[in-house]
Amino acid sequence: DIQMTQSPSSLSASVGDRVTITCRASQTISSYLNWYQQKPGKAPKLLIYAASSLQSGVPSRFSGSGSGTDFTLTISSLQPEDFATYYCQQSYITPYTFGQGTNLEIK
């Protein structure tokens, strides 16, 4: 299985901050990397697919980059509704493994 490691596991930030979350794959996955946002009691929501493509309806303050084994999710200016848990997921090969999550909290 491909292991996905996110950092940090938790992060405190303020409204208006620029935030970056990192995801590393244990082997190359080209650009088959997706990012999800999950709020308590809700299903995950797709934010970014194919490493850098913004899913329809997702605000442009979210962006993704990377290829190979190292990827980042950036939120350019945090909004109150962005405080949530974020997961990366590789879809290069099954099993489609997820990272352990990054909990983004209000400072």
Place this chain on the structure above:
Amino acid sequence: QITLKESGPTLVKPTQTLTLTCTFSGFSLTTSRVGVGWIRQPPGKALEWLALIYWNDDKRYSPSLNSRLTITKDTSKNQVVLTMTNMDPVDTATYYCAHRIPLRGAFDMWGQGTRVTVSS
């Protein structure tokens, strides 16, 4: 638009078999490259990918659960069924089904999830 909804028991006993149904609309599982996956999330823990079925009936499973999982589809009913045998309390989780984007493999639409508790 695409919608999915999971259904099944909320409580199962240890060693029993769990059967979950995903009923979907807004797409067809006969369309090339379309897939439906199952993902679960134990309370307070991360997402875990379980299984995936493609439009051509190709099936993929989590290696750690492969011997316990079966995924099937009924295209006439727009349903995907996941069975998991020999349930254990560690299988307590919210189970989600999701639509897989063709070509890129991301899950763009998810069901609301169904909470399953394994307890005697």
